[in-house]
Amino acid sequence: MKSWLQPFLLGAGFGVAFLGGQLVARPLASAAPWLEAQGRGPTNPPPPAPPPGTTPPEGTPAAPAIVYSEEAGSTASANGFVAVTGSYGVGTSVLYLVDTVNRQLAVYEARGGGAEQRRIVLVGARRIDLDLQLQGYNDRSEYDYERLQNLFGRRGGNDRSIRTGLEGGGGRK
Numbered sequence: 001m002k003s004w005l006q007p008f009l010l011g012a013g014f015g016v017a018f019l020g021g022q023l024v025a026r027p028l029a030s031a032a033p034w035l036e037a038q039g040r041g042p043t044n045p046p047p048p049a050p051p052p053g054t055t056p057p058e059g060t061p062a063a064p065a066i067v068y069s070e071e072a073g074s075t076a077s078a079n080g081f082v083a084v085t086g087s088y089g090v091g092t093s094v095l096y097l098v099d100t101v102n103r104q105l106a107v108y109e110a111r112g113g114g115a116e117q118r119r120i121v122l123v124g125a126r127r128i129d130l131d132l133q134l135q136g137y138n139d140r141s142e143y144d145y146e147r148l149q150n151l152f153g154r155r156g157g158n159d160r161s162i163r164t165g166l167e168g169g170g171g172r173k
Contacts, residue, residue, distance in 0.1 A: 094123075103129040 073086030080101035087093045091112040098105050106125040112118060131137075135145040143151070 098128075103127060103132065 073084060075082065075084045077083070080099060082098040082100060084096040084098075085093060093110045093112075095108040095110065096105065097108070104125065105128045107123040109121045109123050110119070111121075139145075
């Protein structure tokens, strides 16, 4: 009889602890709005509702619906500039602006949403002329630059050890 009693009491104790945690967490969620920033609620809370029984004044336009498209980024270039856009997160877009003449990079973040939440922020900028002279940085490729250079140098010869990695069951060797 004792063999089933211990697991039962242990399970019952866990159940009581879980329910107690649920009861305590509900009042804390309303009293502690900073918990929403930890992934426990909306990042951008909805606007406060008008008091019950009130109507908006006449002529007040309805708030436009905000639509976030699932489009991929886009690119454009003109007059020595290349612009690449993309999105990360709901309502947040990024713009990479490259000045190909002066070799500069600028990154901007744009946020949508309500009037008080809209903004454009310069994330960072730098000259990239020296970056473009690097042969490798943080490169985890299969071949480093020098080895590729050697392989391409021997390319015209009959060196059978040079492989692309795409050879398989039916490919040439």
